[in-house]
Amino acid sequence: MPEPEISQDHPPVVKKRISDPRSIQILLIGLTYLFFIGFIFLPLGLVFSQAFGKGWSFYLEAIREPYAIEAVKLTLLTVAIVVPVNAVFGVTAAWAITKFNFRGKSTLKSLLDLPFAVSPVIAGLIFVLLVGSRTPFGSWLGEHGIKIIFSTPGIIIATIFVTFPFIARELIPLMEAQGRDEEEAALTLGAKGWQIFSKITLPNIRWGLLYGMILCGARSIGEFGAVSVVSGHIRGQTNTIPLHVEILYSEYNFTASFAVASLLVFLALLTVVIKSGMEKHFQKNSFHL
Amino acid sequence: MGIELQNINKTFGDYKAIDNLSLNIPSGDLIALLGPSGCGKTTLLRIIAGLELADSGKIILENKDTTNLPPREKNVGFVFQHYALFRRLTVFENVAFGLKVLPFKERPARKEIRERVEHLLTLVQMDWALDRFPSQLSGGQRQRVALARALAVNPRVLLLDEPFSALDAKVRQELRRWLRKLHDEIHVTSIFVTHDQEEALELADKIVVINKGRIEQQGTPQEVYDHPANAFVYNFLGNVNVFHGRIHNGKVSLGAHTVDAPDDLKNVEEKTSQTFVRPHEIGISRIRSNNNDLEGTIREVRLQGGQIGLNIECQGIECPIEAEVPRELFNNLQLAKGVQVFVAINRVRVFTGDYEI
Numbered sequence: 001m002p003e004p005e006i007s008q009d010h011p012p013v014v015k016k017r018i019s020d021p022r023s024i025q026i027l028l029i030g031l032t033y034l035f036f037i038g039f040i041f042l043p044l045g046l047v048f049s050q051a052f053g054k055g056w057s058f059y060l061e062a063i064r065e066p067y068a069i070e071a072v073k074l075t076l077l078t079v080a081i082v083v084p085v086n087a088v089f090g091v092t093a094a095w096a097i098t099k100f101n102f103r104g105k106s107t108l109k110s111l112l113d114l115p116f117a118v119s120p121v122i123a124g125l126i127f128v129l130l131v132g133s134r135t136p137f138g139s140w141l142g143e144h145g146i147k148i149i150f151s152t153p154g155i156i157i158a159t160i161f162v163t164f165p166f167i168a169r170e171l172i173p174l175m176e177a178q179g180r181d182e183e184e185a186a187l188t189l190g191a192k193g194w195q196i197f198s199k200i201t202l203p204n205i206r207w208g209l210l211y212g213m214i215l216c217g218a219r220s221i222g223e224f225g226a227v228s229v230v231s232g233h234i235r236g237q238t239n240t241i242p243l244h245v246e247i248l249y250s251e252y253n254f255t256a257s258f259a260v261a262s263l264l265v266f267l268a269l270l271t272v273v274i275k276s277g278m279e280k281h282f283q284k285n286s287f288h289l
Numbered sequence: 290m291g292i293e294l295q296n297i298n299k300t301f302g303d304y305k306a307i308d309n310l311s312l313n314i315p316s317g318d319l320i321a322l323l324g325p326s327g328c329g330k331t332t333l334l335r336i337i338a339g340l341e342l343a344d345s346g347k348i349i350l351e352n353k354d355t356t357n358l359p360p361r362e363k364n365v366g367f368v369f370q371h372y373a374l375f376r377r378l379t380v381f382e383n384v385a386f387g388l389k390v391l392p393f394k395e396r397p398a399r400k401e402i403r404e405r406v407e408h409l410l411t412l413v414q415m416d417w418a419l420d421r422f423p424s425q426l427s428g429g430q431r432q433r434v435a436l437a438r439a440l441a442v443n444p445r446v447l448l449l450d451e452p453f454s455a456l457d458a459k460v461r462q463e464l465r466r467w468l469r470k471l472h473d474e475i476h477v478t479s480i481f482v483t484h485d486q487e488e489a490l491e492l493a494d495k496i497v498v499i500n501k502g503r504i505e506q507q508g509t510p511q512e513v514y515d516h517p518a519n520a521f522v523y524n525f526l527g528n529v530n531v532f533h534g535r536i537h538n539g540k541v542s543l544g545a546h547t548v549d550a551p552d553d554l555k556n557v558e559e560k561t562s563q564t565f566v567r568p569h570e571i572g573i574s575r576i577r578s579n580n581n582d583l584e585g586t587i588r589e590v591r592l593q594g595g596q597i598g599l600n601i602e603c604q605g606i607e608c609p610i611e612a613e614v615p616r617e618l619f620n621n622l623q624l625a626k627g628v629q630v631f632v633a634i635n636r637v638r639v640f641t642g643d644y645e646i
Binding site: 181182184185186187188189190191192195199200203204 | 338
C-alpha cells in the first residue's frame with residue numbers, strides 16, 4: 001500500500017487537552033506524597049529511630065532477651081501452622097464454591113468475609129465463650145488435660161479465624177474465571193480426582209495460592225486483637241511479638257518496645273517486597289491465566 | 290452399532306432438557322446433532338460423555354453398556370467449544386495427558402507415548418508446535434490440538450461440542466472440510482453438536498434435528514433438507530417464507546392468492562395451513578409467464594455473495610416475500626429497487642395444523 005500523502009496545506013490539528021491541567025496534577029501528586037510522608041514514611045522512620053535510640057548494643061539486647069525470643073518463636077510457630085491450615089481450607093472452599101452447585105453456596109460465599117468485617121476482639125471473645133474454662137465444653141476439655149484459652153492452641157485458633165478469608169478470597173475469582181472446562185477435559189481423558197487436582201487445578205492456581213498465603217502469613221504475624229483476648233499475656237509462654245511489644249510499651253520500656261516492633265516492620269517490608277515481586281511475575285505470565 | 294441411546298431423560302429443575310430420547314448411530318458414522326440453542330443437544334452430548342447424569346435411560350457405546358460408568362472409564366473423546374486445553378502444559382504434554390494418567394500397568398512406555406503423540410500431531414498438522422503453549426496458538430490451531438488430545442486415548446466414540454463456533458468464518462469453513470477428511474481417514478464414530486445448519490449439511494453423514502429435548506427428524510442431509518418431516522425442521526434448515534392460510538378443496542391460500550395443494554393434501558377439505566417456500570425456489574421474471582404469477586415491487590436489494598436477496602411486496606399478500614436470485618439473473622433482468630416483477634411460486638411445502646415457530 002502506498003504511503004498516504006501528507007497534505008502540507010492544512011496546519012496540524014490543534015492538540016486537545018486530554019489530561020487535567022498541570023496545576024491540578026501537581027496538587028494531587030503533592031497531596032499523595034504528603035499523605036505517604038505523614039502516615040507511612042514518618043511513622044516508619046520513628047520506629048527505627050526509637051528502636052536504635054540507645055544504640056546498637058541496646059537494640060540487640062532488646063531483641064535477644066529471652067522473652068523476646070520466646071515471642072518470636074511463638075509467632076513463627078503460629079504462622080507455620082496457620083498458613084498451611086488456611087491454605088488447605090482456602091483451596092477446599094474455593095474448589096467447592098467454584099466447581100460445584102449446592103444449597104447455601106451464595107450464603108457461604110458472603111459469610112467468607114465475616115472475619116474481615118467483625119472486630120478481632122470479638123473474634124477472640126467468641127472462642128473464650130466457646131472453649132473457655134467456665135463453659136461446659138471448655139471444662140470438659142480441661143478435665144482431659146486440654147487447655148485452649150490462655151495457651152498456644154487458642155492463639156492459633158483465633159489467628160486461623162481472623163486470617164482464613166485471605167486465600168479463599170484470592171482463589172475464588174481466579175477459579176471462577178478459569179471455569180471447569182479443563183477439569184472436565186481431564187476427566188474425559190481418564191484422569192482420577194487427585195491427578196486432576198495435582199496436574200491441572202493446582203498448577204493453574206499456584207500463583208494465586210502463593211499470593212494468598214503471603215497475605216495470610218503477614219496478617220498472622222501481626223494479629224493483635226483476637227490473640228490478645230485469648231492469650232492471657234503470659235510472658236515467655238503465650239506472648240506473640242505484637243503482644244510483647246504492647247507489654248514493653250505499657251511498662252514504659254519504649255526503646256525495647258520499638259526494637260521488637262522493628263522486627264515486625266522488617267517482616268512487613270519483606271512481605272511487601274515478595275508480594276510486588278510476585279505481582280510482576282503475575283503480569284509477565286498473565287497470558288497463562 | 291456405534292452409539293445406542295435408549296429412552297434418555299434429563300430434567301434441570303422444572304425444565305425438561307432431554308425428553309425420552311432414543312437414537313442409534315452405526316459405527317464409523319459422523320453425525321450432526323442440529324438444533325436451536327437450548328434444545329438439549331449439548332446436554333445430550335455431555336450425558337453420553339458422562340459429564341452429566343441422565344435421570345433415566347441407557348447408553349451403549351460400541352456394544353458396551355456405559356450407562357453407569359464414571360466418565361473416566363467411558364473412554365470417549367470430548368472436544369470442547371472453547372478448546373479447554375491445559376494452559377500450563379505444552380502442546381505435547383496436552384496430547385500426552387490421557388496416556389500419562391493411565392494406571393502404571395496400562396501406561397505405554399515413554400518412547401511409545403512420544404511416537405503416538407507425534408503421530409497424532411502430524412495427523413492434525415500441528416507437529417511443528419510440540420513445545421508451544423496453548424496461549425501461543427490461534428483458535429483453529431488450538432482446536433486441532435484439542436482433537437489430537439481427544440484421539441490420543443483411542444476413544445470408543447468422539448464427541449464434539451460446537452467445535453467450530455468460537456472460530457471466525459473463514460477458519461471455520463477450512464476446519465470443517467479438514468475434519469470431514471480426517472474422519473474419512475480414521476473412522477471413529479463421531480457426534481458433533483451444532484446450531485449451524487450449513488455446517489451440519491456439509492459435514493455430516495446423517496443429521497439428527499433436535500428440538501425441546503426430542504428428535505424431530507433424522508436422516509442424510511439430502512433427506513432432511515429435501516423432505517423435512519415437519520414445519521420446525523423445514524424452518525430450521527434454512528431461510529424460509531411462511532404463509533399462514535387455509536387449505537380448501539385442494540387449494541392453498543396465500544393471502545388473496547391460491548396455489549395447488551401438494552398431492553398428499555389434495556383431499557383435505559378445510560384446514561388451517563402453513564405454507565413454506567425457500568427464497569431460492571421463488572421464480573422472478575419481468576414478464577408474466579402464466580396466470581398464477583404474483584405481481585410485486587422490489588423493496589430492498591441485498592448483496593449476499595453469489596446470490597442477491599430481494600424483498601418483494603406483492604399484491605394480495607400481507608408480508609413481503611423474500612427471494613434469492615443468482616447474480617447473473619439479477620443483472621440480466623436489470624433488477625433494482627422499485628422495479629415491477631412477476632413472482633412465480635412453484636415449489637411449496639404445506640404443513641397443516643397450528644405450529645408455532
